[in-house]
Amino acid sequence: MSLHIGAEKGQIAKTVLMPGDPLRAQFIAENFLESPVRYSEIRNMYGYTGTYKGVPISVQGSGMGMPSMGIYSWELFTEYDVENIIRIGTAGAFHESIEVGDLIIALAASTDSRYQHAFDLPGQYSPSASFSLLTKVIDAGKENGISFKAGNTVTCDVFYELGDHWWKQWASMDVLAVEMEAAALYMNAAYHSRNALAMMTVSDHFVTGEKATVEQRQNQFTDMMKLALEAAVK
16 A cells, blocks of 8 residues: 555556546546546545456546655555556647647656656656557547647646746747647656556647646547547557
């Protein structure tokens, strides 16, 4: 039983979908999984296990930011022998060619965080997605007619940046979007030799200023949820 999740051994599946919002975890469990059982409600960070097309799948909230994702993904890998984690979250787009509602896969996760100091690395580490999970997502996307964009994203520690143009420097290096959890997930997965992939639906646009509503963020990004589930059962 881990400190922050509190589930018993065997209650969590080998593949876990991780939205940041615990209410999104609840929505997925109640609308996509068969016979979901809630195994954790510590700090209201809900976790559920059920089946999808007969395959056991868990959905666990991660909270916001790298420290929170770092804690939950670390415990899933080390205490519950989870093999695959797919982050399903939201991101802010940096390019006009990307629209609110588009789905982005993080092939790599640049970051402005010092999270990597925990691993005592002698240089700058570039965390990346699992090729195994990526190929499953590509196949699932083709089979279900769900399109996505893939490329570098940036994981940032600060949500309310004081400057107005910080994101343009990332955009100039063809970084697609910003989010707050993927780099920590990818580093933890690499350290433990597990698989991780982050997919995000664009909820905010830095060029146009468009934003999705809170309700849309929780409940309406269903293509992302379907794609993650279809990839998880391959």
